[in-house]
Amino acid sequence: MAGCSGKDDREETTSSSNSSSSSSLVSSSSDPEETSKLREQLKDALTNENANFPQLSTEVAEDEAEVKLVTTEGDIRIKLFPKTSPTSR
Secondary structure (H helix, E strand, O other): OOOOOOHHHHHHHHHHHHHHHHHHHHHOOOOHHHHHHHHHHHHHHHHOOOOOOHHHOOOOOOOOEEEEEEEOOEEEEEEEOOOOOOOOO
């Protein structure tokens, strides 16, 4: 995907994104037991060698879509996940 200059940059961005995402995900629950479960699930997902995060790959799978936004500062490629997105009514 455009904008990712190298593997090290993606890993650094992913690491900082994961920590901020985990904070907002976990803090969204007011139930301490549920918060604890969410923390553990998130930790397991982020440390699992076999975890699959398709939103982090640069390849677009058959069940995904890609949109290209053209801007004056350069193109931005965005992966979409039609199977997992909410449907509009």
